Amino acid sequence: VSIGNGSSQHGVCVVGLGKIGLPLAVQIAGKGRRVIGADVNQAVVDLVNAGTPPFPGEDDLDDRLSAVVTDGMMQARTETQAAVFESDVVIVVVPLIIDDDRQSDFSALDAVTEAVGRGLEPGTLVSYETTLPVGTTRNRLAPRLAELSGLVAGEDFFVCHSPERVSSGRVFADLRKYPKLVGGINAASTESAADFYESILDFDDRPDLERGNGVWPLASVEAAELTKLAETTYRDINIAFANELAVHADSLGADISEVIAAANSQPFSHIHQPGIAVGGHCIPVYPHLYLQGDPTALMPSVSRQINDGMPKYAVDKLAGAIGPLQDKVVAVLGLAFRGGVKEAAFSGV
Ligand SMILES: NC(=O)c1ccc[n+]([C@@H]2O[C@H](COP(=O)([O-])OP(=O)(O)OC[C@H]3O[C@@H](n4cnc5c(N)ncnc54)[C@H](O)[C@@H]3O)[C@@H](O)[C@H]2O)c1
Structure with a gap:
C-alpha cells in the first residue's frame, strides 16, 4: 500500500x-x-x-x-x-x-x-x-x-x-x-x-x-528540550535531599519517617521518601544530559553523587549490623526501579 x-x-x-x-x-x-x-x-x-x-x-x-x-x-x-x-x-x-x-x-x-x-x-x-x-x-x-x-x-x-x-x-x-x-x-x-x-x-x-x-x-525547541530535563532532574534533586536527610537522621539516631511526616505537616514542605537507590532509564540519566548543557550546574551534579552513593550506604549499614556480607545470601525487597516494572536499570543496586 x-x-x-x-x-x-x-x-x-x-x-x-x-x-x-x-x-x-x-x-x-x-x-x-x-x-x-x-x-x-x-x-x-x-x-x-x-x-x-x-x-x-x-x-x-x-x-x-x-x-x-x-x-x-x-x-x-x-x-x-x-x-x-x-x-x-x-x-x-x-x-x-x-x-x-x-x-x-x-x-x-x-x-x-x-x-x-x-x-x-x-x-x-x-x-x-x-x-x-x-x-x-x-x-x-x-x-x-x-x-x-x-x-x-x-x-x-x-x-x-x-x-x-x-x-x-x-x-x-x-x-x-x-x-x-x-x-x-x-x-x-x-x-x-x-x-x-x-x-x-x-x-x-x-x-x-x-x-x-x-x-x-x-x-522554542530549546524550551521543549529543557522542560523534559527540568522535570526529571527536579525529581532526582528532591529524592537526593530525602536521601541526604535520612543519612543525617541516621547519624543522630532519629527516625527519618517520623521527621519527614512531621516536616510535611507544614504546607510548604513536600519531602520525598528516602530509598536504597534511584533507578530507571530516565531519572538517574537525564541530570547528566542537563549537565551537558550547563556543566557548571551544582544541583544535578550533587544529586547524582548523593543518589549514586545510596546502594553503598545501604550495604555498609547492613554490614555494620550483621558483619561481613561475604558468603551471605541477601534478599532485596523492592529491587525494581518502580512498582509494576521488572527492571533495576541504572539503579546501581
Ligand atoms: N521507557 C520509558 O518509560 C520512557 C519514558 C519517557 C520517555 N522515553 C523516551 O523514549 C525513548 C525510547 O525508549 P523505549 O523505552 O521505547 O526504548 P526501547 O529500548 O524499549 O525501544 C527502542 C527501540 O528502538 C529500536 N532502534 C534502535 N536503534 C534503531 C535504529 N537505528 N533505527 C530504528 N529503530 C531503532 C530498537 O530496536 C527498539 O525496538 C527513550 O530514550 C526516552 O527518550 C522513555
Whole structure:
C-alpha cells in the first residue's frame, strides 16, 4: 500500500517500536492515520506485523495492536528510509544512552537521522520525541536532515522536539493525562507539530492546569528540550535531599519517617521518601544530559553523587549490623526501579 507524501492518506512513520514508540504508533493508527513503524530489529517487526506485542506489561497494548494490524492501519518494516519516503509525519523515539563517561551516545539517533534525511520529502514534519541534551535538535539533527535531503529546514520541511513524558506500562493513560509539549526550530515547525499532535491525541480534563490539558506549544525547541530535563532532574534533586536527610537522621539516631511526616505537616514542605537507590532509564540519566548543557550546574551534579552513593550506604549499614556480607545470601525487597516494572536499570543496586 502506498501511503506517500501528498497523498490523501497522510501516512505517519514512527521510528523505534520500543516500549514507548509502539504504543504511540498504535495510538496514532487508532485515530485513523495509516502508520508505518520502522525498527532495526527484525524480530520486533515480525511480531508487530503478527499483531503481537514484542514485550509484556503495557496496559491495553495486546488488543489495540492486534486491532490496528488486522484493520490494515499499521505495518512494521526494517527499512526506515523507504518508510519515511512514504510518510508526511516522522516521529523518532529511539534511545539516547549515556556511556561510561556519562556522555551522550548519539549512535542510534544519528543512524536514524541519516535514514530520515535520505527519505525526506518536502512538506514532512520530523518530530524527535527522544529525550535530548539542549541544543541537539537545532544544532545536530536539523542541519543533518537538511544536508542529506537538500531541503531547507523550517521552510521545505519542519522539525520539532516533543518530549515523551509517559511511563512504560501505562502509556495510553499517560498520553491523555499530561499536556503534549511541542517546540519547533521555528514558528512554522511548532505550528505543524501542534496541528499534528492535536489530531492524534485526546486529553483528560485537568482543571488543575492553568493552560488546560492539551497540546502546549512552547516558544522554542530549546524550551521543549529543557522542560523534559527540568522535570526529571527536579525529581532526582528532591529524592537526593530525602536521601541526604535520612543519612543525617541516621547519624543522630532519629527516625527519618517520623521527621519527614512531621516536616510535611507544614504546607510548604513536600519531602520525598528516602530509598536504597534511584533507578530507571530516565531519572538517574537525564541530570547528566542537563549537565551537558550547563556543566557548571551544582544541583544535578550533587544529586547524582548523593543518589549514586545510596546502594553503598545501604550495604555498609547492613554490614555494620550483621558483619561481613561475604558468603551471605541477601534478599532485596523492592529491587525494581518502580512498582509494576521488572527492571533495576541504572539503579546501581
Ligand atoms: N521507557 C520509558 O518509560 C520512557 C519514558 C519517557 C520517555 N522515553 C523516551 O523514549 C525513548 C525510547 O525508549 P523505549 O523505552 O521505547 O526504548 P526501547 O529500548 O524499549 O525501544 C527502542 C527501540 O528502538 C529500536 N532502534 C534502535 N536503534 C534503531 C535504529 N537505528 N533505527 C530504528 N529503530 C531503532 C530498537 O530496536 C527498539 O525496538 C527513550 O530514550 C526516552 O527518550 C522513555
